[in-house]
Amino acid sequence: MLSLKAFHIFFIAVSILLGMFVGGWGVRQYMINGSVGSLALGVFFFASAFVLLAYGLKFIRKIEELGI
Secondary structure, eight states: OOOHHHHHHHHHHHHHHHHHHHHHHHHHHHHHHOOHHHHHHHHHHHHHHHHHHHHHHHHHHHHHHHTO
């Protein structure tokens, strides 16, 4: 069974991967269809993946600092 810390890290990693996948899909749809909405979706999800990455690194540093 995963600890709460391990589950949190796992959930952040999966969310980053999903954000990158949806971002790539949105950009690809923009290249195929030229829909600005698809581009906006792609940019939004790439940005959210970047924010999640920063949060995940900060979380890992904080738990190491606290010795958890």
